[in-house]
Amino acid sequence: MLDVRRMQVLRAVVTGGSVTAAARSLGYTPSAVSQQVAALEKEAGIALLERVGRGVRPTEAGRLLTEYAALIGDHLAAAETALADLRTGRSGRLTIHYFATAGAVLVAPALAALRRELPGVEVRLELSDPRHPLTPVREGRADVALVVRPDDRPPVDGLRLEHLLDVRYRAVLPRGHRLAAKRVLDLVDLADEPWVASESEGPCREVLLEACAAAGFGPRFVVDSQDYATAQGFAAAGLGVALIPESALDGPRPTTVVRRIRNPEPTRRVYAAVRTSAPPQPALRAFLAGLRDAAAH
Structure with missing residues (x-):
């Protein structure tokens, strides 16, 4: 196998026209340059230089290897530049997984700051x-994931979870509902009500189920919307009550009222999950800082 460093020495000899010129440009002794070229000729199995007066010129094989040495040098320089860009964050790739309501509240401003x-x-x-x-994230297919996770869950091996913010749920009722006159609802007030499911099965729905269990009942879902805007529409039509995270409420509607909940107040805790083994990456560091700023505001 040809030695790449020796090919660069040959390139210096051909470019400079002599062993002495190559030694000056490389900071080697002339004998060291000659030894490197001799070793490369042994690897190649063919003469690479021929003497002309006090200088040398490449053989056909020498010209061939010199051309490839130039290409290799260019590629190495490009690789060094690309690595420098990656180290400083001027380039790179970042894969982010998130859930819908975190997109507008956290991901969008954090991504804008990153850009x-x-x-x-x-x-x-x-x-x-x-x-x-x-x-x-655990399998390395994503660099960061925004997740909802209750406090009582054990740590996850290989992952670091950074708490970003808590999002409280609010009850959405039709304006003429019997509970609409109350400014604050105890969660148990909704025990006998039909419920509109606004979330698919997973950590977010678990937040509601655990809060209801703490209040001593299980919700009776009559509509499964899996979408906050649709759930609010179903609630407005009187099909059931909907519990919606504050960040997902789409503004006041003339046909609904929004009420605080207590005893307990369902709250989902939002985290950013990253691998503990992930090497330092400027892009990831900047994105996490953007998430913290967005959560703080």
């Missing part, structure tokens, strides 16, 4: 599977 700071980073966004939101 301002590191515009060369390529970002891929994907909605999480609510049943297995941590799996893509």
